[in-house]
Amino acid sequence: MIDLSNWLWPGAGLGLTDAFTRPWWCFSLVLWLLVGAFSLLSQRHDARAGRYWLFFALCFAGNMLLIAALDAVSFYLGFSLMSLAAYGLVIHNNTAKARRAGRLYLQLAVLGEILLFSGLLLRASAAGGQYDWHSWQAVPLEPLSLSLLLLGLGLKAGFWPLHWWLPQAHPVAPAPASALLSGVMIKAGLLGMLMFIPATDTLMQQWAPLLLITGLISAFYGVLAGLLHTQPKVILAYSSVSQMGYLLMLFALLSLTGVAALPVLLAYVVHHGMAKASLFLYAGMAGEAAGRIWRQALFWLAALAMMALPLSSGALVKTALKAKLTAASLPGWLSIDVLSSLLTSGAVLTALLLLHLAAQLRAVKASAVTKASANNTAGRWALFTLLVGTLWALPWFMLQYWQLPLPTLSQSGALIAPVLFAVLLRWLWYKLGWQLPQHYYNRNAPALYYSLKLKRLYQPVSQPQWHWPTITLRPLERRLNRALNRPLVSTTALLCCLLFVMILLSGV
């Protein structure tokens, strides 16, 4: 670790001293480099490439910094650097839609930062002026600081109900940016939680079931909302909401079961990062894949990993998740059976969503691909292949480093069954032409509306102002002048008399 506290801000320190920061850092680096290489190709002919790379670099730096941060301030610096710079990526296309989404993103990002700032402050203060988050572990949480941290970081992490910006910002950003946003950046929220919310804290343990439920809701909500959209990137964004719900559940389980859940969490993060990045990248090039089986197969590989087909990284993490859940000591009102069956139905829904995504991706016509973005096709697909390859190589890493249990046969069956069920459902659906009324699809989220309202609030045209009441004394003065404009000598002499009499009477 590098101690910079005598140079930079107080308490500054960088280093990868923890069990989870090291793999996190490596994974993020890999993904950033891969996607970076990808954008080298995809953004080559971008008119605003300079801007793209500026914000890309800033985001990159921020992300790496926050992972390596040993103290709250460094983390906060990296976090805000990343969040704000991501704004540049979100509105990179500079369309009206992008600007709207960017506005929402920025509003929430700033809000999140301020909340995080307040939470960190409270924590630092409670820790007696220690900024090193390792030393915070033993410091008990308070409801205020815990909720501030959860909200502040959750706004970045994007699980329900703090997910508003995800479905807006991801679709408008360039594909690599979306991949990074969804693959790495939203994980920073989770990382913050890991760092600043000690799992062993009593208050956290009280709140963990609630978080668990929230994660569950988020997992379901993301899928269901995604099913109601037809744009591939929106669907992917909702999928991220759903997946962040699973991660939140894992985070809650960390308190309920102890550190043993940590490898699962890490594995899930890596798995989701890779898979979601792949899918976003593919969504950006879907037009080029039309009619090319190999390219579509790559998509299916990524999708299947998402669907947790056995032997995939998804299978490993889902199984481990379920195992941890059943092992957890839950409060009485949370039945483990219900939870595990819910998880299973969640798997069905996930698979359903991905099938829905695949269907929508097929609809993307080759003609949608412009000439400009069609350059460097080979290189991009090669990089994509590399990414998917990495994704499928993940199980090996997981087994190697985190000792995740390999799914047993029955567990594999339990994994496949939902997928098959989903396929069946989808086929039926397709055959029977089940369809909700059209207006249920692609509904605008109210978030944009509120964002606009908010903007009007903070950019008011006029404000009520209090003015001094103007008193016109001029007429009074004029009258007074007229009254006083009398013969001077006699008035003064008379006043003299008057004064004499008055002082005399007052008792000299």
Place this chain on the structure above:
Amino acid sequence: MTDLSSQLLLYIGTAAGLFGIGLYGFIVGPQTLRRILALNIIGAGIFMLMVVLAYRGLAEEAALTLTDPVLHALILTGLVVAVSATAFALALLTRLNQAKSAQCKPDQLRHGQEPEQ
């Protein structure tokens, strides 16, 4: 109430009365010249008072057989001062009138009325 003899009382009363009359004239009299006269009357009243005060010794027929010379000297000084001031005031008044008549030659009607102070 008083130890003064009736003659002194009479003169003191007159002096005070002159002061009052002068004061009244000073306040009321609309023309400046009359105010100057009023001032002189006030002055005369005060000087008279002083004369009476100087006379007290004689009226008492006490051991002293003299009027108070200091007071007499003061009155003389005061008289000269008063007349000097009056002369100056009148010179100013004359100048004022001249300036005014030079100013409002065309308006003959106003001449008789000396404007208020």
Place this chain on the structure above:
Amino acid sequence: MRLLLFDAILCLLLLTLALASILSRQLAHAVILYIAFGLMMALAWARLAAPDLALAEAAIGAGLTGALCFSALAHQQPQLKPDVLNWPKRLWPAVFVLLMLGGVLAALLQLPPSASQLIAVTQAGIGNSGVSHPVTAVLLNFRSWDTLLELVVLLLALLGARQVAPEVKPATSWPLSLGWSRLLAPMVILLAGYLLWAGASQPGGAFQAGALLAAGAVVLRLNQQLSWLSWSNFWIRLLIVSGVLVFVLMALLAILLTPGNTDVVWLRWPPHLAAGIILLVELFATLAIALTLTLLVAGEPASTGAEHGCGEGA
């Protein structure tokens, strides 16, 4: 008792004249009434054992002031209509004045009946003062600083009046008065000299004498005589100034002449020289007063107009 009656009538007359002067409708009447008032006042003062003051009041208070007022009146525009004052304007001041008068009267009535102890001190001091008349002693020895300043005030009045003096219109003189005035002049000078001399021991003194001289000079000036009597004439100026100048120089001389003077005392006359100094001072003061008063009353001879007038007279 009869004397008291006389006093009462005199006082009543004084009050009536004063009031009439204040309330009379015509300004000219007011001035005439004021002169009459002044003369009555002189009478009253004579009655109160102050003959020298009566003389001064008659000369200065009544005569000089009256003359000045008349000359001011002459420059004033003729009064077309009498002044009308409404009753409230007249009444309210009267109320306040009466109230104030009451206060003053109440105070006056409580004055002690005995005269100041200063009389005794003055008597004691007269021996060393150089003059035998106590008033002159006070004026020119005991409180000479007052007198000096008073002369300065007189000079100042002349300066001020000269400064604001309007241009003089030449007036033709009246032959009869011209003759009379020529006859009058030497008599006046004689009388003035006597008054001045008498001042040392009897009623009289520099001011009365000066006023008398001035009256003579004024009469002559009104008849276009004495055209050399003007401020621009250096010697006249010197004479006017000399009243104060000689006073001051004498005082400085006195400081020098005082034997063995350790501490300088301003205006202390050496006892053996006091009589001479006072006479000298008085002489010059008289001349200065006379000239000053003359110039004050008669003003400057109109430079071009005067010569013109003289030519006509000749």
Place this chain on the structure above:
Amino acid sequence: MMVVLLVLPLLGTLFMLLWPKIAPLLALLTASVCSLAALQLLFLVSEQGNQQVLLAGWPSGLAISLEANSLSSLLILLTALLQLLVGLYAFATHRRDKLGAGFWPLSCMLQLGLTALWLSRDLFNLYVCLELLGIVAVALVSLSGDKAIKPALNYLLLSLFGSLCYLLGVAILYGAYGVLDITVLAARWQADLPSSIALLLMTLGLMLKAALWPLHGWLPAAHAAAPAPVSALLSALVVKGPLFILCLLWLQLAGATQVAAVAPWFAGCGLAALLLGGVSALRTPFAKNMVAYSTVAQLGYAMLALGLLLRFNQPLFAAALWLFVLAHALAKAACFLAIGEITATLGGKRINTLKGASQTMPLAMFAFAVAGGSLIGLPPSGGFLAKWALLQGLWLQGGQLFWLLAIVLATLLSAAYVFRAVVLAFDRADPVAPDFAPRILPQWLALLPALAVWAMALYSEPLLQLLKQEGL
């Protein structure tokens, strides 16, 4: 030394009258020699204590007594210095401003009158001095010709009336006690009706002559109509003379009951002067009138301090009173000279004439602002010292919130009228063009007293000590 101070201006006047050609030279010479003499007198007094002289060598009571204490000598010094300064200013500008030759002897006489007044401790002699002062002042006012005649006449009439009131008081006092010397009188003083009435009459007369509210009506017109150097002298010195006598009377003569009865009146009148004078100064459309009204207001401070001094007998108020007088004299001289210079150069008497003066005549405007700072009481000026003493006194008395608030209000008013002019001077949009090229020397002369009043702060401690123990 006193003799020199009295004789020099007197002789100077006489020689000026004899040889009018060299009058300016004589005036400057007299003023400078007098300044030196006054300085020496001040040293003498501070070394040997009060100098008391019975004139003409007669015993006390018969003779007129003069006394030079440290306050008197300070005031004499101030008089002489201001005379010198104003003389220089008049000399520098008399051709342009067509100042009459009468100015020189008259100003010299003014010095004589003032010096005599500061020294005199004899009631009747003070009367003569007052008359001298009043007539000189009127004569000086009338120097500026036709427009000044009427204000001058009003001034003269009221001044004479005031003198007569004073004289009546003197007569009553003499009638009651038979002495004129203040120190002797103080020893025999009884607080009975005649003395009260006499004191009251004298007070009213003096208030009238010192233009203390509500008898101030003549002042603004007269001071505004006079030529600039004359206004400076009048505002700075002449009105202080009667005030000096007033303090003399009430501090040395009056008995406790009389003091207790009259103190609230003084304080109240002072307060009213401060507020109403300030408002008038703020509203008047003419530049010199503003400064003149400011004099009315500032005299209110002195009056207020006097009232409080009588009421609480706190030496700090005495210090405040005389510091106000000193600081105001210097500041007001600077104000009048500066405003006079500006209005003469820019041609106009309205306050709007000052528009853009900070560009065209920066020095004069600076002088005005600096002097104004002292009028407001900004530290470290003389005005600040005075106000500080006043505030300290009030706080030390405790529970005087009303007066404190009133003083704050008054200060704000003074700030308002001073800066009303200053702000106008910074108007660059519509500056008034000068009629002729501004001259530097008069502007520096106007700045001099303004700087002096700020320099007073450097000697604050000795000044405060001196005036505190003096208190007459």
Place this chain on the structure above:
Amino acid sequence: MSPFWQQYLPLSIILSSLLPGLIIFTLKETQVKLRISLNLFGVGVKLLLVLLMWQAVKAGQQFYFSLPFLPGADLVLQGDALSLLFVVLSSVLWLATTIYAIGYLEQSPLRSRFFGYFSLCVSATVGLALAGNLVTFLLFYELLTLATFPLVVHRGTPESLAAGRRYLAYTLSGGVILMLGVALLHSLVQSPLFTPGGYVAAAVSGNEGLLMLAFALMIMVLGVKAALLPLHGWLPQAMVAPAPVSALLHAVAVVKAGAFGIIRLVYDVFGVESMQALQLAQPLMLLAAATILYGSWRALAQQDIKRRLAYSTISQVSYITLGVAMLGPLAAVGGLVHLVHQGVMKITLFFCAGNFAETLGIHKIRELNGVGRRMPVTAMAFTLGALGMIGIPPTAGFISKWYLGLGAAEVGQNWLILVFALSGLLNAAYFLPVVYRMWFLPQSGRWPAEQRLSNRFETHWMLLLPAIFTAILLLLMGLFASTELSPLSWSQLIVEREFRHD
């Protein structure tokens, strides 16, 4: 260093700007070179002297210089750690502003006057910083008011005159009341030197009411300059002044003088104990918090750049007050360091606003669209300043807010963190749209009044350089906050000395 001239060091620091200023007054308009070199010479000398003093003070020395003035209250100049903080700030920013002003006022009339008053203003500020007791403080306070006024009305237009009148109305009334308060305190406990821990503690019992009155009076006055809530009205209007003046006004001179005065009053006159005993901190805290929010709220609706910045100042300066009012060491560090940080950030913003106005004629926010492409360096500096104001790391603003927040938590006033959070949001709400316009929106139409001030740079180099300098400074102060040279370390030193006594 010989002790003889050590005594004169505080005085010479003041004189180093006062004397050149006075000489400059007498210069003619055409003597440009002489004027500029005099000015820069003064700046250089001052920086040198300040450096000398800084080193000595760090070693634990204190400087005194006194002149006899009022009985019981000499004119004292005192160089201690706290005063040096302000002195350094004003000297360094004076350097920047002088250069800026030279560039800004090229070819405009009345420059000698301007620079004269400018130097005077800085002298008064430095004097205020070095003032060793309340009377001296009062003196320089008034001097500052007077020296600033001609700068505010420098343009001489009706608006600037109106602003000047308003400014005077506020500050002069303040001055009078300050005098009242100082006199009251003087009558109670005299006016000794400012001492850590205050000096009124001995007089507290029995005089509670009067002491509270004195405190209220003085806070009222300092609140005028520091633009506390009901007394802030002059500040937005004073915006009509030329940009260097606004910069100086907001960053160093007037506003900071008020804040500095509050620091002095709370820590060195009353002291923490008396403040607690008299329960004076709570109302002050409430007032400051209200001002923070109000200023930010009002800034939202301002369409004029400088007006928006002005309201931002109102809000930001109250951070200092708040930090002081919390009476905790950490909060004090935050307040003190914000004194410096806010100065540097705000001056950057004003420099940039001035650059926009001078180069392109931009005064309104809506005219800023796309200015980032035309003037990238200035826009960058502006962005940095804005981010600092919001409190985004690693700018200086973050450090001060961090410490303020810590302080709030330390003294158990958690609701203040909410205030900070809300204010941060509001700051973002009125600064980020500006930044957005500059960088992300295309230029709309022609610039209002474009001038080519330089062939090589986007604008005159003298306008650009100070902005770059301060922008870098604010970044460095945030980044290297722990170094010995940083304001943070210095503030910690001050607080250590202030709180050590107990």
